[in-house]
Amino acid sequence: MHRIERTFAGRPLVIETGRMAKQAAGSAIVQFGETMVLAAVTVSENQSPLPFFPLTVEYKEKTYAAGKIPGGFIKREGRPHDHEILACRIIDRSIRPLFPEGFKNEVQVFVYVISADQENDADVLALLATSFALNASKIPFMGPIGGVRVGRVQGHWVLNPTFQQLAFSDMELIVAGSQDSIVMVEGGALEVSESDVLESLRLSHDGIRELIAMQNELLAKVQVPKMAWTKTESPDAVITRTKAHASGRVREALNQKDKHTRIEAIEKVKKEAAAELLLEFPDNAKDIHSVLGDVEYNELRAQVLSTNLRVDGRKPDEVRGISIDNSVLPRAHGSSLFTRGQTQALVAATLGTAKDAQRLDTINEAGETTRSFMLHYNFPPFSTGEVRPMRGTSRREIGHGNLAERALQGVLPDFADFPYTIRIVSEVLESNGSSSMASVCGGSLALFDAGVPMKAAVAGVAMGLIKEGDKYAILTDILGTEDHLGDMDFKVAGTKDGITSIQMDIKIEGLDLKIMEEALLQAKVGRLHILAEMDKALAAPRADLSKYAPRIVTVQIPVDKIGELIGPKGKNIRGIQEETGAELTVDDDGTVTIAAVGAESMERARKMVEGMTAEAVVGETYEGTVKTVTAFGAFIEIMPGTEALLHVSEMKWERVEKPEDVVKKGDRVTVKLVDRDERGRLRLSMKALLPRPEGMPEETPGERPPRREDSGDRGGRSGGRSGGGGRDRR
Known part of the structure; x- marks a missing residue:
């Protein structure tokens, strides 16, 4: 050891x-x-x-x-x-x-x-x-x-x-x-x-x-001899003859702007060349196909380095044409169809509640955690015109989705300010290079379309490299062919102000920082160009959320009121949800999250939560329900679980003989809370909201209406719990 x-x-x-x-x-x-x-x-x-x-x-x-x-x-x-x-x-x-x-x-x-x-x-x-x-x-x-x-x-x-x-x-x-x-x-x-x-x-x-x-x-202390292995080499005669026979034809086939036309042309040249060369080398079919692949590899690289033009006719720093369609899915909360060259992503954004957050249980956390932002990337075989078996989400899809997710994560609003769970799904419909960066662009636009108040738009671009000795070319917005035959896949995403996500893979032994610096600066130019095209389509988040998106508001209640809001076995909170159609989530710190499709439903739920947990305030006006009528007045429920006494003397400025002449059980009345005594009992007034009749003398300051002896017997109904100011009716 x-x-x-x-x-x-x-x-x-x-x-x-x-x-x-x-x-x-x-x-x-x-x-x-x-x-x-x-x-x-x-x-x-x-x-x-x-x-x-x-x-x-x-x-x-x-x-x-x-x-x-x-x-x-x-x-x-x-x-x-x-x-x-x-x-x-x-x-x-x-x-x-x-x-x-x-x-x-x-x-x-x-x-x-x-x-x-x-x-x-x-x-x-x-x-x-x-x-x-x-x-x-x-x-x-x-x-x-x-x-x-x-x-x-x-x-x-x-x-x-x-x-x-x-x-x-x-x-x-x-x-x-x-x-x-x-x-x-x-x-x-x-x-x-x-x-x-x-x-x-x-x-x-x-x-x-x-x-x-x-x-x-x-x-130095562990000396293990390396295993013997042999690299398979094609015969020199086959290499020389194949290169001479096919190089010019492959070069011509490579320079087709359309991906499928180029692939078909190259495959046709290879097939014809192989058939002709097999007449000369009948026992070297495998070698011929291998050398033809090398010819394609070398011709593409040589063209870029010698002519500074790529196989689709672009210059090294040129971005393919971009088209953008937003709001393409009527019922999605936000959507965008982003197309760059022959790469296309259909991206949809969905807004959910805290209950939709993903729960995670990993060895890196003491307990279960959640995440409220997810980006899922799908790469079906039809996107490249291929037939492949479907075996679930691939590692590549998870990796590309994570890259795009990181690109957008840093510009999302804080959860406290925008308490939505956000899910983005990118469906790659066409792919000819850099579909993950198309997902970033489409994802940013879909979030804008959904009305998410992002800090800035985000775009991404994939950079490539062709390097032979000391000579090299850095390519912006690479094609699938350039990724396959090149030396680097360097993806950079960010806003106009800076980088938010980066990923680099190389196929050579390493890359010095000088080339990386050039690639980063060239990527910035490409990113700013793409952002300018995105701004033409949708420059800022929409002012309003989709009518199909839930409306979410948070209400802060005292921690000691959580039990009252939930009620025995959840009775109270279930009642609010059933009556309004809203979803309520209560955190241990007293934060109540209310989500509902439709502002009216959300507002009703909010008022019910506030009414059930709020403290009655002297001087405020309330609309309450008459619960009981007695000989000396009526008890009014001014908020859930809180009743207060409306004395007969406070019903009208004129003398009232019977409370039943003014209010009846079940009536909805508007009252003002005028007093809370030392025992917490609440007293209401209707006349305080009415104009004083002309000629009626002013009351002496400090004068209180006479109380009947039996009014004190029901003090518990107007007092309620300590600090609560009312009756707790469970």
């Missing part, structure tokens, strides 16, 4: 190997604080027949890590939740470019979170453990690499911030890199500048180098 411990970001960091999972090709334990992860990697001895490198990453958070038992009936960990899938993608995207080109033996990476201190996130530790396990194994891997999370709290940069620190951070980036370059970036921010992002990357790279130095020190 070998172990190393160093202080990193102010806390002890431990890397250990040789104690657990010793039959794997390589394994490692990483501990940071009291969070621990175990990574184990294995490799197949035989080369896979698949046309791509078969790498599988599994990341699993064990509930025992936080001293929890899984919920539900099965009581064991089930399908991965979104956070686990996103962690898988971070590891996969970081390590995949660093396997040797042509290596096709199947590799599996398993990461288990085996201890969670609910302060330190395990995903960056998982990346570190995976890097060490791969380098300590026989698997060929061009590492080590490291990964860190960076935040900025009150202007101070923090490496690997705790969950508590992240709550106050205006930026959260996960950065992976090698000794010399950055290989992966993922994160979100609150409208930060491009220079802030670059500064965070520089700081992150310094931390990454510390982690790499730790790994190298421990790897």
Whole structure:
């Protein structure tokens, strides 16, 4: 067993190997604080027949890590939740470019979170453990690499911030890199500048180098020879002949502006060329098809670098044409159809109540938490004109949805100011590059269309890179072909004032900060162009919500009134809901959230809540119901559960012989609360709201109307509970 411990970001960091999972090709334990992860990697001895490198990453958070038992009936960990899938993608995207080109033996990476201190996130530790396990194994891997999370709290940069620190951070980036370059970036921010992002990357790279130095020190004690493998090479004669035969025809086929026309033309050229070349090389069908793919790859890249023109005729920094249609779905609360080139997203926004919030139970929280904003991204096979099996939501869909969700999260109004649960669904109807960024643009427009008071509009753009040696070209708004045959997919989303979400994947060994700086500045120009087009369609949130959206208002009541509002077994609150059709939610701090479709229903529910929980105020006017008529007056319910005495002498300025001559049981009357005595008893007046008859003498200041002896016997009815000012009728 070998172990190393160093202080990193102010806390002890431990890397250990040789104690657990010793039959794997390589394994490692990483501990940071009291969070621990175990990574184990294995490799197949035989080369896979698949046309791509078969790498599988599994990341699993064990509930025992936080001293929890899984919920539900099965009581064991089930399908991965979104956070686990996103962690898988971070590891996969970081390590995949660093396997040797042509290596096709199947590799599996398993990461288990085996201890969670609910302060330190395990995903960056998982990346570190995976890097060490791969380098300590026989698997060929061009590492080590490291990964860190960076935040900025009150202007101070923090490496690997705790969950508590992240709550106050205006930026959260996960950065992976090698000794010399950055290989992966993922994160979100609150409208930060491009220079802030670059500064965070520089700081992150310094931390990454510390982690790499730790790994190298421990790897010196773990000497494992790398496995022998052979890259499949096509015969030189086949390569030379195929390139000479097909290059010009592939070049011509590539330059079609329409995606499907281009694909059909290229496939036709490949098919015809293969048939002709098979006459010359009948035993090399597989080699011919492989070299034809290389020809396509090289021709696209060479054209961009030599002519500065892309296959659809655009310049490197040019954005495709944009069209926008808003309010396309009549019953949705907000909707937008966003089309950029041959990429199209239909995006719908739905407003719900607090009951619609998603409940989350993870090992990173002590209890159950909720989230009130969700963005779901769907990528059906027809969007690319393909036929594919439908096997549920893919990891790619979850990852792209999370990227778009982060882009919009930072500009939403605070829940206290806009207490709605918001769900956005992006249906990708056409895809030819950057459908996640189309979802960001469409999502922003759908929120505007729904009347959500966002701080600003958000747009996103995907950047690409073609790099050969020292020569390179940065591409704005990449096509699917440029993504497939290029070296980088760099997505940047934000407002006119700053970046809100960023994601970078590369296919080469790494990227220096100079190219990243250029890409960020070029992305800003593209983003501002798209925002200008969005402003033409809808420049600000609509003034009113959709008539189909619920109206939500919050009412603050005293905490000691919560029981009265709810009533025995929920009787009172159910009564309000049944009578008004509104939904009521009561928080422990006395916040009552009222949601209803229609302002009238909401207002009725609000008045009923306020009436049931409010305190009667001397001098205020109330409309009440006559509950009882007696010989000396009447008892009026001026608010739910609160009755007060209307003495016969206060019914009219003129003398009243019988109270029944003025009021009857069940009447609705308007009265003024004129007195609350030392016992809390309330006294009402009707005459105080009537003009004094002409000639009637003024009352002497301090003079009170005579009371009959029996009026004191019902004092409990007008007194009620201490501080409540009225009777509690349950």
